[in-house]
Amino acid sequence: MSGGEFKSLEESLEKNLPKGDYDEVRRILYGKNVEKLDCPEAARLAEAGKFEFKAYSLVHTTAKEQGRKPNLVRIGLIQNHIHAPTDAPVADQFSAIYARIESIIEAAAAAGVNVLCLQEAWTMPFAFCTREKQPWMEFAECAENGKSTKLLSTLAAKHNMVIVSPILERDFSDRETIWNTAVVISNRGEYLGKTRKNHIPRVGDFNESTYYMEGEDGHPVFETDFGKVAINICYGRHHPLNWMGYGLNGAEIVFNPSATVGALSEPMWGIEGRCASIAWGYFTGNINRVGTEHFPNEFTSANGKPAHKDFGHFYGSSYVGAPDATRTPGLSRTEEGLLVSEVDLNHIRQVRDSWGFPMTARLPMYAELLARKTSPGFEEQIVKQP
Amino acid sequence: MSGGEFKSLEESLEKNLPKGDYDEVRRILYGKNVEKLDCPEAARLAEAGKFEFKAYSLVHTTAKEQGRKPNLVRIGLIQNHIHAPTDAPVADQFSAIYARIESIIEAAAAAGVNVLCLQEAWTMPFAFCTREKQPWMEFAECAENGKSTKLLSTLAAKHNMVIVSPILERDFSDRETIWNTAVVISNRGEYLGKTRKNHIPRVGDFNESTYYMEGEDGHPVFETDFGKVAINICYGRHHPLNWMGYGLNGAEIVFNPSATVGALSEPMWGIEGRCASIAWGYFTGNINRVGTEHFPNEFTSANGKPAHKDFGHFYGSSYVGAPDATRTPGLSRTEEGLLVSEVDLNHIRQVRDSWGFPMTARLPMYAELLARKTSPGFEEQIVKQP
Numbered sequence: 001m002s003g004g005e006f007k008s009l010e011e012s013l014e015k016n017l018p019k020g021d022y023d024e025v026r027r028i029l030y031g032k033n034v035e036k037l038d039c040p041e042a043a044r045l046a047e048a049g050k051f052e053f054k055a056y057s058l059v060h061t062t063a064k065e066q067g068r069k070p071n072l073v074r075i076g077l078i079q080n081h082i083h084a085p086t087d088a089p090v091a092d093q094f095s096a097i098y099a100r101i102e103s104i105i106e107a108a109a110a111a112g113v114n115v116l117c118l119q120e121a122w123t124m125p126f127a128f129c130t131r132e133k134q135p136w137m138e139f140a141e142c143a144e145n146g147k148s149t150k151l152l153s154t155l156a157a158k159h160n161m162v163i164v165s166p167i168l169e170r171d172f173s174d175r176e177t178i179w180n181t182a183v184v185i186s187n188r189g190e191y192l193g194k195t196r197k198n199h200i201p202r203v204g205d206f207n208e209s210t211y212y213m214e215g216e217d218g219h220p221v222f223e224t225d226f227g228k229v230a231i232n233i234c235y236g237r238h239h240p241l242n243w244m245g246y247g248l249n250g251a252e253i254v255f256n257p258s259a260t261v262g263a264l265s266e267p268m269w270g271i272e273g274r275c276a277s278i279a280w281g282y283f284t285g286n287i288n289r290v291g292t293e294h295f296p297n298e299f300t301s302a303n304g305k306p307a308h309k310d311f312g313h314f315y316g317s318s319y320v321g322a323p324d325a326t327r328t329p330g331l332s333r334t335e336e337g338l339l340v341s342e343v344d345l346n347h348i349r350q351v352r353d354s355w356g357f358p359m360t361a362r363l364p365m366y367a368e369l370l371a372r373k374t375s376p377g378f379e380e381q382i383v384k385q386p
Numbered sequence: 387m388s389g390g391e392f393k394s395l396e397e398s399l400e401k402n403l404p405k406g407d408y409d410e411v412r413r414i415l416y417g418k419n420v421e422k423l424d425c426p427e428a429a430r431l432a433e434a435g436k437f438e439f440k441a442y443s444l445v446h447t448t449a450k451e452q453g454r455k456p457n458l459v460r461i462g463l464i465q466n467h468i469h470a471p472t473d474a475p476v477a478d479q480f481s482a483i484y485a486r487i488e489s490i491i492e493a494a495a496a497a498g499v500n501v502l503c504l505q506e507a508w509t510m511p512f513a514f515c516t517r518e519k520q521p522w523m524e525f526a527e528c529a530e531n532g533k534s535t536k537l538l539s540t541l542a543a544k545h546n547m548v549i550v551s552p553i554l555e556r557d558f559s560d561r562e563t564i565w566n567t568a569v570v571i572s573n574r575g576e577y578l579g580k581t582r583k584n585h586i587p588r589v590g591d592f593n594e595s596t597y598y599m600e601g602e603d604g605h606p607v608f609e610t611d612f613g614k615v616a617i618n619i620c621y622g623r624h625h626p627l628n629w630m631g632y633g634l635n636g637a638e639i640v641f642n643p644s645a646t647v648g649a650l651s652e653p654m655w656g657i658e659g660r661c662a663s664i665a666w667g668y669f670t671g672n673i674n675r676v677g678t679e680h681f682p683n684e685f686t687s688a689n690g691k692p693a694h695k696d697f698g699h700f701y702g703s704s705y706v707g708a709p710d711a712t713r714t715p716g717l718s719r720t721e722e723g724l725l726v727s728e729v730d731l732n733h734i735r736q737v738r739d740s741w742g743f744p745m746t747a748r749l750p751m752y753a754e755l756l757a758r759k760t761s762p763g764f765e766e767q768i769v770k771q772p
Contacts, residue, residue: 009415218751218767224771248766266414267711270415357625360585367759374750374753380607
């Protein structure tokens with residue numbers, strides 16, 4: 001589905017740069033070295049299933065402490081494409097994707113993943129480019145006990161794994177409104193809660209504001225058996241204050257399940273999640289879907305070009321970022337995959353102690369600035385020429 | 387002064403990657419292509435003066451508009467090392483650096499630079515590692531009419547160039563206190579104003595809190611003949627809210643004059659300034675000094691290692707970032723240099739219209755969050771397992 005797309009930045013660097021240069025380029029771009037994690041059973045499942053599998057440990061970036069034991073967590077990210085044509089019955093499209101996800105989750109379990117996140121609106125094609133309501137709204141589900149929540153709850157309990165499931169939600173308790181929502185399922189297979197996309201794009205083919213509004217549930221952080229988890233959905237990654245919200249509420253791992261295409265956002269992809277990891281001191285799991293999706297009816301892109309039926313190429317490249325600016329390599333730009341990253345959550349306090357960002361943050365100054373900015377009569381602080 | 391330091395990430399990529407790979411790697415990492423700008427006289431001066439000269443145009447990333455003419459500005463960044471031993475008389479150390487800066491500014495003028503920024507505390511070695519007050523405090527000057535302000539005012543008027551001059555300030559109007567300050571000199575050679583470092587580090591050898599406190603002048607933006615300019619000094623770049631402050635006050639170009647070393651911050655260097663450019667919609671000019679500085683007396687680094695006399699390697703790598711995530715290549719990691727970047731300030735509104743970040747920012751939600759966070763009794767928004 002990927003056409004002539006370039007497969008992987010990291011593979012190109014590793015293959016083409018002389019060793020000395022490679023080490024320096026990698027360090028400057030990606031921080032401390034990450035170690036490959038050996039997961040033979042997961043690797044075997046991935047090979048049999050024909051999806052990419054990468055696993056790394058960042059644990060060596062964390063020092064041993066006297067008072068706390070290591071707090072190791074294996075974070076799993078899945079990127080996938082759709083598995084049935086977009087004109088197949090909705091139930092068939094869902095079943096085809098779910099079958100694939102279930103098999104990748106088997107590999108995640110084999111790799112010992114504790115906390116897993118799927119991509120944004122994983123149950124469906126990213127049909128918001130079309131501005132059509134039907135049949136796409138039929139993918140919407142009840143967050144608390146819809147089909148995908150039930151299926152994943154079974155897997156979560158089976159594998160003792162927290163699963164974050166970003167779906168299109170229909171809120172049956174509030175006039176059947178539609179939301180872009182992430183459901184958090186505990187490792188006991190219980191519905192733990194949900195959180196909604198806080199910032200909705202109006203850019204390119206991302207006509208999501210036709211379908212749902214901005215979330216009004218703040219920046220919840222979910223306390224799981226494997227760390228405090230939050231979810232900044234897709235376009236929210238462009239807003240530093242959204243990342244701040246999860247940080248101020250104590251998140252240790254923030255996922256950014258996304259659906260974004262190369263021509264639009266790719267040079268930003270490696271920047272924003274990592275910047276949030278550094279600034280707010282948590283791990284980020286940045287996930288993007290992969291492949292090109294074709295729709296039954298043509299649509300225009302408000303760019304002067306002819307109507308067409310395909311979204312641009314979703315470039316995958318899912319990765320994990322750490323507070324000390326270390327990051328893993330990305331999954332490929334073209335293939336489905338599972339990325340496993342073992343981290344020590346003790347890293348967070350160590351980096352905060354070292355860099356002192358919370359201590360030096362001066363939040364009262366910014367509370368005052370934002371209060372003024374959002375009140376009538378705000379004037380910019382401008383120094384003019386005499 | 388650079389030892390065996392790796393010279394340039396960009397040069398290594400360009401030299402070693404096959405053409406097709408290079409184009410994709412460059413695009414993913416650095417965004418749209420930037421065009422080389424031809425400045426033969428400046429190039430000649432740089433060659434004669436033995437400093438690096440790079441010049442790029444980003445103007446083609448901006449569309450022609452019907453209602454506004456192009457608003458072209460040439461931004462200049464200078465990175466330099468010190469030019470006399472740190473045990474030479476203070477006046478001699480200053481004179482040696484100034485002579486060098488003056489000659490680089492000649493090249494900037496020849497390249498048509500409109501707005502120029504020097505590196506943090508450009509008049510002196512970055513002696514704050516030592517925690518000694520003498521002789522280093524003798525580098526401190528009156529911002530309004532100290533020696534460096536007078537000298538640069540002459541050059542600013544001569545070259546019709548706004549010059550941002552980050553110095554160690556002694557405030558003679560307030561008990562002779564010391565500040566880390568950037569002075570803004572208009573292209574008419576007049577003192578326009580000053581701004582102080584808002585966030586002071588306590589990390590590694592950056593013992594700056596021994597010398598000066600956090601600025602209390604907010605986030606001023608200086609309206610010059612060549613755009614609205616602000617200065618986020620050094621460690622302030624790690625604080626997204628500091629970048630926000632300049633953005634909310636209308637900045638079009640924000641400089642980040644810095645002094646930072648490789649082992650500490652290098653993987654963050656390409657992230658934070660660019661993230662701010664994207665999120666807040668302004669150009670950033672990110673400047674770092676270069677070389678290794680040796681001091682007369684040994685000092686320790688609070689890392690269990692023996693006392694020593696040298697700071698780590700300042701890795702240069704100054705660059706300009708744009709709101710659409712395009713960035714220029716960096717100056718080298720090892721040599722002094724001048725980077726010239728021609729931009730069209732119309733780019734800012736165009737990218738904001740396209741991406742819609744100001745429109746979707748939801749500032750009242752964050753004003754409310756920060757007000758709560760900075761009031762007694764704040765509780766994190768945590769969802770716990772039942």
